[in-house]
Structures are given as structure tokens and as C-alpha cells.
Amino acid sequence: MSELHNLCHFEKRPITIEEYVDPIKAYLKQGIPATYTVEEAYNYEHNISEEDSKFAGNTTPMHLICENVPLDCTEDEKNVVLEMMNQLWLNGAGWCLVNDKDETPGCILLRRGLHGSKYWDSCVDSGVRAEVLLRKLNDPNIEFLSDPEDEDMDVEIEDDIPELVTDEVNIKEEIEGKKEKSESKSDSVSELEDMYNGPAGATDTYLKTELEYKDGALITKDGSDGVMMQWEEELMKAGCDSLFKSIEDPKDINILNIGFGMGIIDTMIQKKNPTKHYICEAHPDVLKKLKKDGWYEKSNVVILEGKWQDTLPKLLTQGVFFDGIYYDTFSEHYEDMVEDLFDVIVGLLKPTGTFSFFNGLGADRLVCYEVYKKVVDLDLANYGLSVKFKEMNAPVTTLKENDGYDDSVWKEIKRAYWRCPVYYHPEASFM
Structure with a gap:
């Protein structure tokens, strides 16, 4: 020493x-x-x-x-x-x-x-x-x-x-929970390559990966990556409530959700009966689920098939504006939000509207989670958006010390994407 x-x-x-x-x-x-x-x-x-x-x-x-x-x-x-x-x-x-x-x-x-x-x-x-x-x-x-x-x-x-x-x-890998410990350098390199080239790290790979709905979760069929899980329900409820927080015209309520997944938040949105409910989804297996469950037949629902990078810019040219926008996709990273999504959001959001998202940024470690909390604040401010975070308790079944118990949500899931005892729910609106 x-x-x-x-x-x-x-x-x-x-x-x-x-x-x-x-x-x-x-x-x-x-x-x-x-x-x-x-x-x-x-x-x-x-x-x-x-x-x-x-x-x-x-x-x-x-x-x-x-x-x-x-x-x-x-x-x-x-x-x-x-x-x-x-x-x-x-x-x-x-x-x-x-x-x-x-x-x-x-x-x-x-x-x-x-x-x-x-x-x-x-x-x-x-x-x-x-x-x-x-x-x-x-x-x-x-x-x-x-x-x-x-x-x-x-x-x-x-x-x-x-x-x-x-x-x-390697900050981005570490704070997004993409870097894991390994016994040898060769194992570590192989693991990182699998992760970033696999469905969790590459959108094109994810869209070609077969999914299945199983035991309150949406997972990749072969690799058991958790795409979405039922334990997120309370967090989705907070997101849904935020979308209806500041309605400009009660007779003309437009809501957009980017990423259907298990449909948890979209089911909650429907119960509030908005005028128009847009759902953007790209994965073919999830689109099949939407059709099977009758979402295409709902009179106030508009399904945007494809990646949001392709479908949302078209709405900008059509004069469509939203009271609330929610974002929760899989295999995309914070860079996608900063470099592309925020530009689209500020164009689609009504002056009184609210933007929110599933805040899992850096959620494998609390210190990383709080780093991104500040980074999000700084980045949204550059777009004229002010963000407030509501502190919520995350389910204890997601924490590492509960992995050995039967009620751990990560059983048979290859990689836990949440490890923090607290959830910071974001609400962003124009300053």
C-alpha cells in the first residue's frame, strides 16, 4: 500500500x-x-x-x-x-x-x-x-x-x-447497467459483445427476436430478457396520471404512448377515455398482440406501426399535438432520447402538455440512477422543458437481496434491469 x-x-x-x-x-x-x-x-x-x-x-x-x-x-x-x-x-x-x-x-x-x-x-x-x-x-x-x-x-x-x-x-455502459463483472477478460469481452449485439442492446436485433407473453411478463423467447414486467404497474399508473395532468381542452384530449409492451399503461389510458389515443409500436409480435386483443378496432385508437423515428416525424407535418406523451421502449438508450426523441417531443407536445417516460436510466445502482436524474434535468432544460421527479418506492422484489426468494421478479430472467429501492417518476412540461 x-x-x-x-x-x-x-x-x-x-x-x-x-x-x-x-x-x-x-x-x-x-x-x-x-x-x-x-x-x-x-x-x-x-x-x-x-x-x-x-x-x-x-x-x-x-x-x-x-x-x-x-x-x-x-x-x-x-x-x-x-x-x-x-x-x-x-x-x-x-x-x-x-x-x-x-x-x-x-x-x-x-x-x-x-x-x-x-x-x-x-x-x-x-x-x-x-x-x-x-x-x-x-x-x-x-x-x-x-x-x-x-x-x-x-x-x-x-x-x-x-x-x-x-x-x-465506460460510463455509459456502467450507468445503464450494461457492464457486468466476469471471471476473465475473454468472458467479459464475449459477454459485452453478446449484450450489445443482442436484443437488449441493438434495436434491429430486438425487432427480429421472437417474444412471448409469459407469467405476467413480456420476455425474449430464447434469451429470457425482460422486455416488460407486471411489477411496473404502479409506475405505469403514475405515468398515466401525469399524461392527463394538464388538459388544454377537455373535449379534445390527445395522448401518445411510445412502446406498447404489455399494454399496462395503454389499458389505463383507455379507461380515461381520451379523444384520440395513439400507440406507437414496432415489434411484429407485439403488433400481433394488439390485433388479437382488439386494439385496432377501438374507435379512438390510432396504431402507428414501426419505429418512432419513422412514424412520429410524419405527425409533425399533419398538425397533430398531444396533451400527454409517454415513452417506454426496449433496446434503446439515453442517447436516442437526447439526440432524436426530445426534438420530436417538443414539436408534438401542446403548450400545456406533459411528457413522461419509464425512468430506468442507470437503475442498476442508486448512484448511477441519481447521476442520470441530474443529466435528464440538464438536457430537458436545453429544450425549454422543466422536469419534476416524484419519489416512489420500487417493489422490494426487484432488489438484489431478494433474488434467492420465490417472490423475486427476476426468476428465470437473464438480466435484472432494476436494482434501486426508489423510483423517480418524471414529469416534464414547458417552462
């Missing part, structure tokens, strides 16, 4: 700037990475190569701080700890890196009862900054300028940019 790691155990009290912040600055200035792990330090001290190492793990200084910060800190001590964390963030510490216990720094804080603390907020804010930074770095319209007369400076800039985000580069 290095001196940097020892510092993060807080063996000396009180915790002061001189004893902790000044040394951590010095270590980082010397070139010690903010992501330098305990395991790497051990191997270095004992002259063990990575191939020969028996110690696998990623216990970074940030993990140690979150594990060892005293619970009885004074306000002055808390501020010193926060400054230590800030120095590590500024030098590329990874907020979503997991240790050998599959815990991020935020997960450790949650386990220790520090959810909602200033330390927790520091982790969440770091995640938000990383998400925004990565999006900018991946934007082809962003140009990085350097001094053409200084070749050394040009190289330094190019080298520094990836260094800042090295440990955040």
Missing part, C-alpha cells in the same frame, strides 16, 4: 488541510495517478508482474476515502475530506469504477448509510460532469484548438484529454 493509500485511511485526527489535502496534492503532482489501486501498489512493492499477480481488484484512493471516512467528522473535517475528493476528481478519479466487491465509491457510501451526504453529492456531481464531458468529446462538431507553432504543446493537449477521462470511458 502506498503513502497515498495510507492517507485515505484517516488514521490521524483531526482531519486538517495540512495533514491531508496538502499531501494528496503533492502525491498527485508527482504523477501518482488518482486511480492508482492498492493492488497495483502491492504488486509494485513486491516486484510482481500483472500476469503473476494473485490480487485482482480496483481499490482506488476514492474507494478508500468512502470506506474509511469517519462517521463522526466535524463540519471542518467534512470540508477537508470533500477537498480531498475534489482533488482526486480533478485528476481523473473514476466515480463509476468498481472494486473487487463490485462497489463504486457511491455504493460504499450507500452501504455505510451516507446516502444523501455531501460525500454522496460529490460522487453524483462527478458523474454528471463526466457524462457531459464525454458527450462533448464524442461530439464531431467540437474542435480542440492548440498552438500550431508549438508541437510539444500540441502533443501534450492530445495526451491529456484521454488521461482526464480514462477511467470514465
Whole structure:
């Protein structure tokens, strides 16, 4: 263990700037990475190569701080700890890196009862900054300028940019719950390839995958991916209520739902008898279900067959506007919402209308879930939409500690898509 790691155990009290912040600055200035792990330090001290190492793990200084910060800190001590964390963030510490216990720094804080603390907020804010930074770095319209007369400076800039985000580069996979632990690197690569090329990660693959309705769930027939499940019913009810929250004209109520699935929210919408009820659905097996259950025959229902990217823009040219729009699809990601969906939503939503969606963004970890909560707020504000989140309790049968019980909703489901004890139901409307 290095001196940097020892510092993060807080063996000396009180915790002061001189004893902790000044040394951590010095270590980082010397070139010690903010992501330098305990395991790497051990191997270095004992002259063990990575191939020969028996110690696998990623216990970074940030993990140690979150594990060892005293619970009885004074306000002055808390501020010193926060400054230590800030120095590590500024030098590329990874907020979503997991240790050998599959815990991020935020997960450790949650386990220790520090959810909602200033330390927790520091982790969440770091995640938000990383998400925004990565999006900018991946934007082809962003140009990085350097001094053409200084070749050394040009190289330094190019080298520094990836260094800042090295440990955040897999942020999207991690916070969307797409990255899982594996025993070997080859297994991990294979698993990720299967995931992103499979129905859960690729829309075109999903639309060609056979589905079945089984035991209160809609799943992929061969892989048992949960497309939609009955435990979402209370969350769907909140979504339905939001769609009818601000009706412009009681005699002309238009509602749009993107993604039929099991039809939970659409059944609730029908009970409120809107003037027009649009349903956008692309999967052929779900469309068969719609026909079998008589949705095509309902006088106020309009079925939009196909992907929303193809069907919704046509409505913009027809002068169709909605009091409420709900979005809940499978195999699509947040990038689809930011890059395409929000543009369409602001064109179709009435001035008094409400937009909502199934908020499963980053729902495999609470810290990731709260990162996306802030990111959604920032992104919708760019479209002139203000979002409010209603806090609801998620079913305990979705939580990891219940996996071994008969009432766990994940039995025979390959991958759980929800692990948070709380659900943040979104309601977005024009500012």
C-alpha cells in the first residue's frame, strides 16, 4: 500500500488541510495517478508482474476515502475530506469504477448509510460532469484548438484529454447497467459483445427476436430478457396520471404512448377515455398482440406501426399535438432520447402538455440512477422543458437481496434491469 493509500485511511485526527489535502496534492503532482489501486501498489512493492499477480481488484484512493471516512467528522473535517475528493476528481478519479466487491465509491457510501451526504453529492456531481464531458468529446462538431507553432504543446493537449477521462470511458455502459463483472477478460469481452449485439442492446436485433407473453411478463423467447414486467404497474399508473395532468381542452384530449409492451399503461389510458389515443409500436409480435386483443378496432385508437423515428416525424407535418406523451421502449438508450426523441417531443407536445417516460436510466445502482436524474434535468432544460421527479418506492422484489426468494421478479430472467429501492417518476412540461 502506498503513502497515498495510507492517507485515505484517516488514521490521524483531526482531519486538517495540512495533514491531508496538502499531501494528496503533492502525491498527485508527482504523477501518482488518482486511480492508482492498492493492488497495483502491492504488486509494485513486491516486484510482481500483472500476469503473476494473485490480487485482482480496483481499490482506488476514492474507494478508500468512502470506506474509511469517519462517521463522526466535524463540519471542518467534512470540508477537508470533500477537498480531498475534489482533488482526486480533478485528476481523473473514476466515480463509476468498481472494486473487487463490485462497489463504486457511491455504493460504499450507500452501504455505510451516507446516502444523501455531501460525500454522496460529490460522487453524483462527478458523474454528471463526466457524462457531459464525454458527450462533448464524442461530439464531431467540437474542435480542440492548440498552438500550431508549438508541437510539444500540441502533443501534450492530445495526451491529456484521454488521461482526464480514462477511467470514465465506460460510463455509459456502467450507468445503464450494461457492464457486468466476469471471471476473465475473454468472458467479459464475449459477454459485452453478446449484450450489445443482442436484443437488449441493438434495436434491429430486438425487432427480429421472437417474444412471448409469459407469467405476467413480456420476455425474449430464447434469451429470457425482460422486455416488460407486471411489477411496473404502479409506475405505469403514475405515468398515466401525469399524461392527463394538464388538459388544454377537455373535449379534445390527445395522448401518445411510445412502446406498447404489455399494454399496462395503454389499458389505463383507455379507461380515461381520451379523444384520440395513439400507440406507437414496432415489434411484429407485439403488433400481433394488439390485433388479437382488439386494439385496432377501438374507435379512438390510432396504431402507428414501426419505429418512432419513422412514424412520429410524419405527425409533425399533419398538425397533430398531444396533451400527454409517454415513452417506454426496449433496446434503446439515453442517447436516442437526447439526440432524436426530445426534438420530436417538443414539436408534438401542446403548450400545456406533459411528457413522461419509464425512468430506468442507470437503475442498476442508486448512484448511477441519481447521476442520470441530474443529466435528464440538464438536457430537458436545453429544450425549454422543466422536469419534476416524484419519489416512489420500487417493489422490494426487484432488489438484489431478494433474488434467492420465490417472490423475486427476476426468476428465470437473464438480466435484472432494476436494482434501486426508489423510483423517480418524471414529469416534464414547458417552462
